[in-house]
Amino acid sequence: MKVVAMMKCEEFELLGLDMDRADAQPEEAAAAAEHAASCPRCIALLESWRELKQDLRVLQEVTRLESAPARIEMRLRQELRTRREARVPRRTVRLVSWALPAAAALAAAIGWIHWHNQVSTQVNTAPPQIAAVTQSHPDLSAESVLLAADYDTGDFTQLPGSMPTASSEEAILQARVQRGALMQFGLPVAPEQAADWVDVDFLVGEDGQPLAVRLHQDSQSEAVTQ
Amino acid sequence: MMKILDEKEPALLKRAVRGDEQAFLTLYQKHQGPLYRYALRMTGSPWAAEEVVQEVFLLLIREPQKFQPDRGELGAFLFGVTRNRVMKHLERLPREDSLDEINDNGTAWREPQDPLTPIMIAEKSERIEQVREAVFELPAEFREAVVLCELEEMSYEEAARTCGCPVGTIRSRLHRGRALLLAKLELLRDAPRRASAGAR
Numbered sequence: 001m002k003v004v005a006m007m008k009c010e011e012f013e014l015l016g017l018d019m020d021r022a023d024a025q026p027e028e029a030a031a032a033a034e035h036a037a038s039c040p041r042c043i044a045l046l047e048s049w050r051e052l053k054q055d056l057r058v059l060q061e062v063t064r065l066e067s068a069p070a071r072i073e074m075r076l077r078q079e080l081r082t083r084r085e086a087r088v089p090r091r092t093v094r095l096v097s098w099a100l101p102a103a104a105a106l107a108a109a110i111g112w113i114h115w116h117n118q119v120s121t122q123v124n125t126a127p128p129q130i131a132a133v134t135q136s137h138p139d140l141s142a143e144s145v146l147l148a149a150d151y152d153t154g155d156f157t158q159l160p161g162s163m164p165t166a167s168s169e170e171a172i173l174q175a176r177v178q179r180g181a182l183m184q185f186g187l188p189v190a191p192e193q194a195a196d197w198v199d200v201d202f203l204v205g206e207d208g209q210p211l212a213v214r215l216h217q218d219s220q221s222e223a224v225t226q
Numbered sequence: 227m228m229k230i231l232d233e234k235e236p237a238l239l240k241r242a243v244r245g246d247e248q249a250f251l252t253l254y255q256k257h258q259g260p261l262y263r264y265a266l267r268m269t270g271s272p273w274a275a276e277e278v279v280q281e282v283f284l285l286l287i288r289e290p291q292k293f294q295p296d297r298g299e300l301g302a303f304l305f306g307v308t309r310n311r312v313m314k315h316l317e318r319l320p321r322e323d324s325l326d327e328i329n330d331n332g333t334a335w336r337e338p339q340d341p342l343t344p345i346m347i348a349e350k351s352e353r354i355e356q357v358r359e360a361v362f363e364l365p366a367e368f369r370e371a372v373v374l375c376e377l378e379e380m381s382y383e384e385a386a387r388t389c390g391c392p393v394g395t396i397r398s399r400l401h402r403g404r405a406l407l408l409a410k411l412e413l414l415r416d417a418p419r420r421a422s423a424g425a426r
Binding site: 013014017018022023045048049052053055056058059060062063064066067068069071072073075076077079080081083084087 | 245250254258261272276279283350353357358361377381382404
C-alpha cells in the first residue's frame, strides 16, 4: 500500500492548486486532496481557484477564435510578391550576362561562315568577273587584257587562248612554280624575276585545261622583297 | 491542397521563401492564430499583437535561415520569436499605457454566442472583463506563466521550453500569478458587497 505524506498548508498553497492539472504529479495530487479534505482554509482556497479557473476557461473560450486581421496576410503576401519580383531582374541579369557573350560568339561564327561562303563564291564566279572585264573592253584582244590586268594583282587572270566561262565545274589547282614557268601559259614574265618561286592557283576547266591563273599575295610580296 | 497540408514545414518554408505564396499561406494559417492570441493576451492590445505577428512572419520571409529544423519545430521557433517581440514591446511601453490601450480596444474581445438572458450576459461579460483586466495587471513574467499554462494550456515543460527557464521557475511564477489573480478578483467581488454594506 502506498503511503501518502500529509501535506501542510504552506505546501498546499504552493503545490495543491496543481492537483487538477493533467500534468500534475499523482503523489502530489493525492497528498493535496487529502490535505484539502481536512483543512477548511485550503479547501476554500481550492474552491476560489477552481472558480477563477472557470473564469479563465471562459476567457480562453471567448478569445479562442481570435486571429490576426486579414490585412496582415495581405501585407505579407505583398512582401512575398515584392521579393519575388525583385528576384526576377537579378535572374534576368544573370541570364543576360551569359546570353550576350554567347550571342556575340554565335554572331561571329555566323559572320565567319558567311564571309567564308562569299570568298568561295568569289572563287567560283571568277571567270564571269574576268568576262566582265573583257566585256567592259570588248574591243581589246585577250592578250592586251592580260597585259592590262596584271596577274600579280591577286585576282584570277585569264590565260591567253582560253574562253571565259560561267560554268561551276572549274577546279582550283595550287602549285609552287618558278615564275618563268608561267611563260609557258603565255604570261609575260620579267627576266629578272624568272627564277623566283611563286605559289600559283590555276583555275582548271572541265576539260582539265587551265583557264586562269592567280598568284598568292604572300608569294607576290616575297617576290617583291626578293 | 491535401498534398500541401501533408508537406513537412521546412519544405514548405523553402518553397515559401522561393516565392510560393500558397506554401507560405499554409504555414501562416497554421501558426498565426496561436501567436496572435498569445501576443494579444500578453500585450492586451490588438494593434501591438498585430504588429508583433507581422514582424514575426516578415522575419520568417526575410531571414528564413534563422529557423534551423534540427533545433526544433517551426511552431516553437515562431513562438520564441513572438515571445521576444512581446517582451520588447512590454519593455518599451509603461504598463499603464498598455492598460489604457486595453480599455480603448475592448472590441478585440468577442462575447461568445450562448443562450443567456441579457442580465446574465451582462454579468458574465463584466466578470470576463474583470478577469481579463486582472490578468493584464499581473507583472509580465507572472502574466506569461498564467497565459501559457492556463490560457494556452501548455504543460509546465512546454512553458519552460518556451520561456527558456526551468520548470521550477514556471511553477513558481504561476503560483505567484495565481495568488495575485485570486487576491485581485476576491477584492473585486467583495467591493460591491462592501459598498452595499456601507450604504446600509
